[in-house]
Amino acid sequence: DAGVTQSPTHLIKTRGQHVTLRCSPISGHKSVSWYQQVLGQGPQFIFQYYEKEERGRGNFPDRFSARQFPNYSSELNVNALLLGDSALYLCASSRDSIRRGYTFGSGTRLTVV
Amino acid sequence: GENVEQHPSTLSVQEGDSAVIKCTYSDSASNYFPWYKQELGKGPQLIIDIRSNVGEKKDQRIAVTLNKTAKHFSLHITETQPEDSAVYFCAASDGGTSYGKLTFGQGTILTVHP
Numbered sequence: 001d002a003g004v005t006q007s008p009t010h011l012i013k014t015r016g017q018h019v020t021l022r023c024s025p026i027s028g029h030k031s032v033s034w035y036q037q038v039l040g041q042g043p044q045f046i047f048q049y050y051e052k053e054e055r056g057r058g059n060f061p062d063r064f065s066a067r068q069f070p071n072y073s074s075e076l077n078v079n080a081l082l083l084g085d086s087a088l089y090l091c092a093s094s095r096d097s098i099r100r101g102y103t104f105g106s107g108t109r110l111t112v113v
Numbered sequence: 114g115e116n117v118e119q120h121p122s123t124l125s126v127q128e129g130d131s132a133v134i135k136c137t138y139s140d141s142a143s144n145y146f147p148w149y150k151q152e153l154g155k156g157p158q159l160i161i162d163i164r165s166n167v168g169e170k171k172d173q174r175i176a177v178t179l180n181k182t183a184k185h186f187s188l189h190i191t192e193t194q195p196e197d198s199a200v201y202f203c204a205a206s207d208g209g210t211s212y213g214k215l216t217f218g219q220g221t222i223l224t225v226h227p
Binding site for chain 1: 114117119147149154155156157158159162202204214215216217218219220
C-alpha cells in the first residue's frame, strides 16, 4: 500500500509568487490535513478536510487556501509568498476521524527567496 | 486554544538506558494524545497514542502514561537503541470538536550513543 504522497518534494519560489502543493492520501482515507513545520519547531495545523468539506482551519492568513477533490486528493495554495512561509509543508491522511491515527507524508520543502 | 509544552528539548542517553519525554497540555477537552517520531528528511511517524479513558499504554519498548488531572502525559522508551535517535513530538487533540486538529509540542531531539 502506498503511503501519503506529496509533490513536489522541494520547491524554491520568489517573494510575491503563488505556490500549489499537492497531496494524495492513502487509499481509502477520506480525511486530509495540512500542517506547516518551521525548522526546529513542531508542525502547526493549517487545514483539515473530510469528504471534500473544510472541517477545520488553523490560525493562518487568507493567503492560505486548500481544497479536496472527489478522489480525496488535496491541494494547498499559498498566495503572495513571504520569506516567513519557508517551511516543510506536511500532509496527513486518516480514514475518518483523528482517533484512527494520522499518517503523514514526507512533506514539501518550500523555500521563499 | 490548546497549548502543548514539551520537555526536554534535547536528550542524550547511552544505548540501553531509558529515555523519558514529558508534555503538558492546557485544554481539558483534549482526549487524544499521540506521539510521533520524525527522522531527518521524513514526515512524523505515529509511534503510540493514548486516549483519555486510559492511564497507560505499552507497545514493546515504548510506553505512554496520561494524568488527566494534572494534564500531563509522558513517553517512556526502555532499552534505547541508536536507531531510536530522532526528533520526538507529543500532540493533543479534542477529537470531536476539532476534527483533525493536532496541537504539537516543540519536539525533543533524542540522541542514543552506542
